[in-house]
Amino acid sequence: MALDPDKLYALSFPEIRQRYSWRDSVVYALGLGFGLDPLDEGQLRFVDETKLHAVPTMANVLAYPGFWMRDLDTGIDWVKVVHGEHAMQLHKPLAAEGEVIGTTRIADIVDKGAGKGALVYAEREIRDAQSGDLLATLLQTVFCRGDGGFGGRATSSRTPHPTPERAPDLKLDLPTHPQLALIYRLSGDLNPLHADPEIARKAGYDRPILHGLATYGVAGHALMKALCGYDPARFRSIDARFSAPVFPGETITTEIWREAAGQAAFRCRVATRDATVIANGRFIYDA
Known part of the structure; x- marks a missing residue:
C-alpha cells in the first residue's frame, strides 16, 4: 500500500491526556545526564524535588501519540522511517508536575521523488489540561525513506538554518x-x-x-x-x-x-x- 497524502491529511489522531509527577520530571532529566556533576547547582535544580524545575525539552515526551505510523492506517512503510528534523517552541514554562493534553495533526507532506523518499511533518500542541493554555508546539519531520514518488509537491517551505563558517563563540x-x-x-x-x-x-x-x-x-x-x-x-x-x-x-x-x-x-x-x-x-x- 502506497503513501496516500489525502488519507494522511485526514488522519484523526486520538487526543492524549497525561498526568505527570515530579518523579517523571526527574527521570526525564536523569535521562539527559543532569546530575552527572552532583556539585553543579544548576543541574541539581532539575533533579532535586525540593527545588524542582522541569527541563524545557521535556515537552517532547509529554502527551506523545506513540509510533503512530505503525499503529494507524497511513500507507507509510514504517520500517524505513527515521526522525529527520525536530522543532520545539515553548509558549509557557512547564510545571514540574501537572496534567496536559496533546493533539496531533499532519501539517505538511513533501514528495522527494521515486527512490528518494518523502517528508511528513507532524505537528503536536501541548496544553494545560485545567486552564487550556498552550504550553508548547512541536514539529516532527519524519523522513519516510521508502515512500517517495506518489506525485506530491516536491519542495518544503522549511529550510535548514545555516551553520556559520567562522569558529564558534x-x-x-x-x-x-x-x-x-x-x-x-x-x-x-x-x-x-x-x-x-x-x-x-x-x-x-x-x-x-x-x-x-x-x-x-x-x-x-x-x-x-x-x-x-x-x-x-x-x-x-x-x-x-x-x-x-x-x-x-x-x-x-x-x-x-x-x-x-x-x-x-x-x-x-x-x-x-x-x-x-x-x-x-x-x-x-x-x-
Missing part, C-alpha cells in the same frame, strides 16, 4: 554515561533499538544507540547552561536536524554561534568519531 562538552538510553526510555520511547544489542546489530550498529530526542535534549541542556544561566523561563524555541547517532557513554560537544540578541546557531559533535550528530541548529531565548 562557545563550546560546551557534556558527557553521557553508558546507561543513558536505558534511563531515557523510561520517559516513553521503548524502541528496542536503544536497549537490545541484538536489535541494534540487525539495524547496522555494534551496540544500542541513544534516542535522537535524548541527544536533542542534551543540546537543549548545553544551550540553557551556556546562554540562559540554567533559567528554563528564558528558553523559547529550538530546532535542528539529526545527522548521525550517538552511542551512550560518548561526550557531546555543542558548538554555539551568537547571531543576534536572543538567537544562536548551534551544532553537536562527537569529537572522538569526528561526527556531527545534530546540524543546522537554531536556538531562540530571552537574552
Whole structure:
C-alpha cells in the first residue's frame, strides 16, 4: 500500500491526556545526564524535588501519540522511517508536575521523488489540561525513506538554518554515561533499538544507540547552561536536524554561534568519531 497524502491529511489522531509527577520530571532529566556533576547547582535544580524545575525539552515526551505510523492506517512503510528534523517552541514554562493534553495533526507532506523518499511533518500542541493554555508546539519531520514518488509537491517551505563558517563563540562538552538510553526510555520511547544489542546489530550498529530526542535534549541542556544561566523561563524555541547517532557513554560537544540578541546557531559533535550528530541548529531565548 502506497503513501496516500489525502488519507494522511485526514488522519484523526486520538487526543492524549497525561498526568505527570515530579518523579517523571526527574527521570526525564536523569535521562539527559543532569546530575552527572552532583556539585553543579544548576543541574541539581532539575533533579532535586525540593527545588524542582522541569527541563524545557521535556515537552517532547509529554502527551506523545506513540509510533503512530505503525499503529494507524497511513500507507507509510514504517520500517524505513527515521526522525529527520525536530522543532520545539515553548509558549509557557512547564510545571514540574501537572496534567496536559496533546493533539496531533499532519501539517505538511513533501514528495522527494521515486527512490528518494518523502517528508511528513507532524505537528503536536501541548496544553494545560485545567486552564487550556498552550504550553508548547512541536514539529516532527519524519523522513519516510521508502515512500517517495506518489506525485506530491516536491519542495518544503522549511529550510535548514545555516551553520556559520567562522569558529564558534562557545563550546560546551557534556558527557553521557553508558546507561543513558536505558534511563531515557523510561520517559516513553521503548524502541528496542536503544536497549537490545541484538536489535541494534540487525539495524547496522555494534551496540544500542541513544534516542535522537535524548541527544536533542542534551543540546537543549548545553544551550540553557551556556546562554540562559540554567533559567528554563528564558528558553523559547529550538530546532535542528539529526545527522548521525550517538552511542551512550560518548561526550557531546555543542558548538554555539551568537547571531543576534536572543538567537544562536548551534551544532553537536562527537569529537572522538569526528561526527556531527545534530546540524543546522537554531536556538531562540530571552537574552
